Amino acid sequence: MAALTIQNARDGSTFTQGPQDTLLRAALRAGLGLAHECNAGGCGACKFELLEGDIETLWPDAPGLSARDRQRGRHLACQCRALTPLTIKAQTGAEYVPPTPPTRQTARLVATRDVTADIREFRFVASEHARFAPGQFAMLDLPGLGSSRAYSVSNTANGQGEWHFQIRRVANGRGTQVLFDELQPGDTVGLDGPYGTAWLRTESPRDIVCVAGGSGLAPMASIARGAAEAGLLAERKLTFFYGARLPSDVCGEDMLRALPGFGQQIRYIPVVSMPGDDGAWTGRTGFVHEAIAGALPSALADHEFYFAGPPPMTQALQELLMVTHGVPFEQIHFDRFF
Ligand SMILES: Cc1cc2nc3c(=O)[nH]c(=O)nc-3n(C[C@H](O)[C@H](O)[C@H](O)COP(=O)(O)OP(=O)(O)OC[C@H]3O[C@@H](n4cnc5c(N)ncnc54)[C@H](O)[C@@H]3O)c2cc1C
Structure with a gap:
């Protein structure tokens, strides 16, 4: 046609x-x-x-x-x-308006790594380029599926064509079954991207807050890596909240520790909603959005917010930031993982 x-x-x-x-x-x-x-x-x-x-x-x-x-x-x-x-x-x-208009290419799976019991990193090398802003996503066409799936990129733009994704296995999910159980290194998929509007605003002078819920880890890792690469953390602080259900789901700290400024400019705060009764978890408990106001040293409206994860989490965060704390909508950038 x-x-x-x-x-x-x-x-x-x-x-x-x-x-x-x-x-x-x-x-x-x-x-x-x-x-x-x-x-x-x-x-x-x-x-x-x-x-x-x-x-x-x-x-x-x-x-x-x-x-x-x-x-x-x-x-x-x-x-x-x-x-x-x-x-x-x-x-x-x-x-x-997309900062980089999306293009279609073929991508080859080159490596995988387990991040937690149900989140796995998939590394692809694309045929032409890896041009995207930190925090964006790509549409993957997986073999035998007939409809695309959206996955956020966890790395940053590079000259080697590398696109990294961190994907959570979904019970009875058709796409994640292909990714986790069928796709082998060397296999190819269709990759169309970048997409998404929740990319890192390098021009913002404000301190950065990233909030990841579950599989929302990937785009927040990309934002943190992108902020470090762009030299933003010389002047600004980045606070990274990770919301997990169980203590064994907590992840992401190793990626942040690898960035310059971890411990000074970069803080990592995990929050667990189902800590169990054995007393083994000694960190923060509850829903991740409940921990934010108490953990930041200045008014929430002084920060640029990025978040990704399940719709109930993003909804709770939007209400907290905009209704309770008066954070302007222009300072809030998020992806809901449907
Ligand atoms: C912007 C965005 C970014 C995301 N990033 C990540 C990420 O980084 N990591 C991660 O683990 N997950 C991410 N997700 C979720 C991911 O896209 C999948 O929904 C999830 O992996 C479950 O897919 P599944 O095929 O296993 O499950 P399924 O239940 O088989 O499919 C779920 C999803 O597939 C799509 N879908 C289903 N049927 C159809 C159809 N007939 N036609 C078209 N589409 C259909 C819908 O989007 C639906 O929500 C993201 C989602 C969005 C929207």
């Missing part, structure tokens, strides 16, 4: 969509700032109205659309492809 032209009636912009792309990926590839967040059908941030033309819907039951959205004829740009030229009405904004 030839490339099809899509016009956004809201701002007059046009872009073309090739045969493999969704509307969202095509728009971002063209450098346009179509509103979006997860790229995986979960958040609903890329909703649009179809004014003219025909589309196909890749995942009709995607949870990002409510019954009311469906009744009103709304669609998700991350789950739709054009079948004819289209006119749509979609929200756009400068904050959604």
Whole structure:
């Protein structure tokens, strides 16, 4: 099928969509700032109205659309492809323009390493490049799956084409089953990226706070590594909170210890929600967001916040930061892992 032209009636912009792309990926590839967040059908941030033309819907039951959205004829740009030229009405904004437009490449699995009992690091080498901002994610096309999965990058951009991911095994998860049980070093996957808006803001003068919940470790490791590489930690402090359920799930400290300034400029604070009754865990307990205010030496609004993890954690953090502590939305950058 030839490339099809899509016009956004809201701002007059046009872009073309090739045969493999969704509307969202095509728009971002063209450098346009179509509103979006997860790229995986979960958040609903890329909703649009179809004014003219025909589309196909890749995942009709995607949870990002409510019954009311469906009744009103709304669609998700991350789950739709054009079948004819289209006119749509979609929200756009400068904050959604990708710093590096995403590209598709092939990536070969070169190594794996267990981080905890259920989080494993997967290292891929891509055919062309590893250009991304710290904190971004890529869409992986795994063999036999038919739909992509989003995974955050844990390393930083490099000239060797290396993309590292830290992935938690999900019970009965189709993608993680392929990754953990079937994929072997030397096997290849499709890699499309970078995506995501929660990247490290190097221009911010504020101290940095990273909060990772469970498999949210990867993008926060990337942010911390990126901040160190960019020389930001000469002037600023970075506090890294890790929220785990069990003491045995606690991880990430080794990656931070390898960075210059650990112990002075960089602090690591693990928080465990189910410490058990044996008294073996002597660190902080509770939900990770509850530990933040008491552990920071100055007002929360003086910090730049990055966080990633399950939607209930990101929701609790948003409320805490914006409602309770008045942190401006522009200082809050997060990914919800659907
Ligand atoms: C922005 C972002 C970043 C993420 N980063 C990480 C990370 O760094 N580490 C990590 O462990 N996890 C991460 N995740 C979660 C990850 O993408 C997967 O949801 C998780 O690994 C479970 O996948 P699964 O295939 O094993 O489970 P499944 O239950 O088989 O699939 C779950 C996910 O697959 C997608 N999906 C399912 N069915 C369809 C369909 N028919 N069409 C299209 N999509 C479908 C949906 O996104 C769904 O949430 C991230 C998620 C997002 C949105």
